[in-house]
Amino acid sequence: MDKILSNDIQKDHQEYVLTSWSKQLGILPKVMTKAEGVFFWDEEGRKYFDMSSQLVYTNVGHQHPKLLEAFKHIGEIPLSSPGFASASKSALAKKIIELAPNNMQKVFFTCGGAESNDHAIKIAKMVTGRYKIFSRYRSYHGATFGAGNLTGENRRLSAEPGIPGFVKFDIPYLYREAIDFSSEEQATEFYLKRLQQQILYEGPNTIAAIFIEPIPGSNGVIIPPKGYLEGVRTLCDEFGILMVCDEVMSGFGRTGKMFAVDHYDFEPDMITFAKGITSGYAPLGGVIVSNQIASYFDDHPLMTGLTYSGHTMCTQIGLETLKIYEEEKLIDNAYKVGKVLAERLEQLLSYSIVGEVRHLGLFAAVELVKDKTTREPLIQYGLDYGQDPVRLMNKFISMLLKKGFYTYSHESSIIIAPPLVITVDELNEAMDIFENVIQEFEKLINQPKFASV
Ligand SMILES: Cc1ncc(COP(=O)(O)O)c(C=O)c1O
Structure with a gap:
């Protein structure tokens, strides 16, 4: 691409495009x-x-030849509304369930990470009949109103005043903790006790779900102390709360296993995903739900939906991406x-x-x-x-x-x-x-x- 064309692209960007999370004046985006x-x-x-x-x-990686080729051969009829079945949507959902923890049963497809979390919030409320949602400080769950309210750092503030019943709790960030714990296990015990108290203060019967990035990504890859995630699972079980793991960033191999939760000894009730499922080549995300949640919706309506849920262009790219993970x-x-x-x-x-x-x-x-x-x-x-x-x-x-x-x-x-x-x-x-x-x-x-x- 020649320099003059790049300059025009940059100039038009400055004039016509709003860039996320930034003051607009003086932005000179790379091309x-x-x-x-x-x-x-x-x-x-x-x-x-x-x-x-x-x-x-x-x-x-960039410009993967197999994905570029897949775009040329989007073979299926590209548009069929979510109520239709399509070969790639069915096959991709099946594949994701094969890769996910054993208790997982079905996938609801979205167009990205924040939308996945928004839908997981709604699903948790529908399944439990409760309304409170716990999530952690120093987390990022997306920029839509629901996911923005889950988010536990200053990117939440533009979505405030927030949704009633959204409660934040502390993350074990041991490097910046005032207490000098003698071991990871001691830190785990401390944070789990605090969380248990907070659950009690908030009224356990009002809490639908706890959202957690198993390893918070954009807030600095904060690795949980030993036993912490398993302990949150136990608390969720004790109080009938659903545990939702946001694997939008950590999923699909980033941590050296398919999902970050695969490093630990527990199974969440839902996993939200996006990014790695298509390597970013097409806008696709989703919520993976456990067999218990899936069977709840056998005889209760799933009161949510998206025009582009399971769009065949994205699901075909998703399938091809998963093939590349395996082949390479x-x-x-x-x-x-x-x-x-x-x-x-x-x-x-x-x-x-x-x-x-x-x-x-x-x-x-x-x-x-x-x-x-x-x-x-x-x-x-x-x-x-x-x-x-x-x-x-x-x-x-x-x-x-x-x-x-x-x-x-x-x-x-x-x-x-x-x-x-x-x-x-x-x-x-x-x-x-x-x-x-x-x-x-x-x-x-x-x-x-x-x-x-
Ligand atoms: C953990 C996590 N959840 C959700 C999101 C939001 O995803 P999206 O930007 O696709 O809406 C992100 C984005 O970085 C993320 O890292």
Whole structure:
């Protein structure tokens, strides 16, 4: 693509497109002019490692030839309303149930992550006859009104005043916890006791569901302490509450297993998904429901729906994507390369600005601090890349970009979640860049000009 065309695209974007989560003035979005595997190129011809898989979805990599081919052969009649059966919708639902935990039975298809969570909220209310919905601080569940109200960070605020009965509880974020627990198990016990009390204070018979990202993604890949998720399951069972796991980001191989819940010893009542099901090549999401929930709707109407639920274009791309995961053994690759990523990340702890590294498979975050002893974060809570008046995170991200490492950050954490097709050599090359930027940034913020901010 020539430079003049790219400039026109950027100019028209600035003039006519509203960009999410941003002040509009001064935005100069990149134009992706070429992409392949773990790489993409911008309008200046600069090449980048896509180390966040865009918004953590390009799992099979950019421009996968089999998916491009699948688009050319969308064989089925593309439009049949949700009441019709179609070959790809039936086959995809069947396949997802085969891959999901054993207790899962049926899929309700949506067009993305937030819509999936909105529908899971409604399903939980229908099935239990209760109205309260618990979710956690430091979670992101989407931007629609329902999912926005589930969300436990400042991206919720534009959806407030919120929906009555939406209650937040604390996440075990041990690095930023005031209590110094002697073990993960002790932390688990503490948080579960607190949650149990909160359930009692709120009235257990009013609570329909607890929503949890098993591993919160955009809030910094926060790994739960041992036994925590299983403990939440036990509390849900005790009080007749449904447990919904939001696997929009963590699902489909990101963590080195098909679903993040597969790392643990429990089964949720619902799993919401999107992103990885089509690797982002088509807008598809859904809610996977347990056999108990599925049978509830045998003789109760499912009072929800979407024009594009199970759109055949998306379900065909979903099927093809799942085939690629299998044929190219991408989940195994995420596990294998994830081990190398883990080693590289742990080595970064020797730098004074690296507070904590968190990782599972190819799902990771590096949390930067101003002071390792006090754990003072690089930027304050509630500020984000682009909103930080001191622009420290902007600086860090732009240093990465200049060297060809593309990703994004949230507060003081940088997300590292490359496409699952990445090789060990590619990962090492990208992490060399990352480490080099850490070294340069460490020197930079120790200069008097930055030391005082
Ligand atoms: C865990 C989680 N849930 C839900 C969503 C919302 O998905 P979507 O943007 O497709 O609506 C996201 C998006 O990043 C997410 O990470």
